[in-house]
Structures are given as C-alpha cells and as structure tokens.
Amino acid sequence: MNTSLKNLLPSVIVAIAILAGFSFKSAEKSNTETTVYEYKQFSTIESILAGGVGRSRILTTDDKGTLIEKDLLNFYSFVGINFGNIANNDRAIVDKINEWTNQGWELMEVTTGAQTNMNQGTTNQGIFITRYLFRKSK
Secondary structure (H helix, E strand, O other): OHHHHHHHHHHHHHHHHHHHHHHHHHHHHHHOOOOOOOEEEEEEEEEHHHOOOOOOOOEEEOOOOOOOEOOOOEEEOOOOEEEHHHHHHHHHHHHHHHHEEEEEEEEEEEEEEEEEHHHHHOOOOOOOOOEEEEEEEO
C-alpha cells in the first residue's frame, strides 16, 4: 500500500466514525421527541327499558362545552329484544366514528359498562354505556 494512503487511512477512519456518531445522535434525538395530543370523547347510553320508555343517546360536547345529544333506539320493544333497533344504533355510532376519523381523530380506546336496577329482584331496568376516546396530534 502506498505510504501516503497509509498515513491518510487513520484520518479517514476517524472521519467516518465521527459522521456515524452524528447520524446516530440524530436518530436518537428524533426517537425521543414526544408528540402532544388533544383528546375528544363521546359516549353512548343504550337503555334496556321496553317500549321506548328509556332514553338512549349519543352524548358529545362541542368545543365550547355545550352538550349535544343524538337519539338512539332502545334495545327492547314491548315484545322483546329489537334487533332492528340495535342495527340502527350501530349505524349511528359508526357514522359518528367515521365523522371524527375523517376530521383527523384517531380512535384510541373503547370502554364499556352496564348498570342494572336490582331493586325488588328484577333486572328489567338498566343501561349499557360505551365511551369512545379519540386523540389527534396538535
């Protein structure tokens, strides 16, 4: 190997090592940056009271904190479970999810719960509640 190349080789290796170090630091820095999110939620309340007596709703608030309600149908009619009502509610809920995702919101979490009235040993009263949590980077 040429003597001048031998003398130049350590400098080239050091230069490559320095450049690699800068590249690594840049990648490391971008991985530790945090994204700031804003959150938005809507809730559904679905009643199991028969015959439309309950109050099933989609509940949201606007940017000013004003409550917005959209009617849903109850799970039960006077003759029993009403699958048409459930399908109608599913469409309304999916429409709300699509509306928000089209605005750039990401569905993060869905939480469900149920409450029944056990007074006098009956369970013919109650609600299902579902909360849909969305986020969007600021």
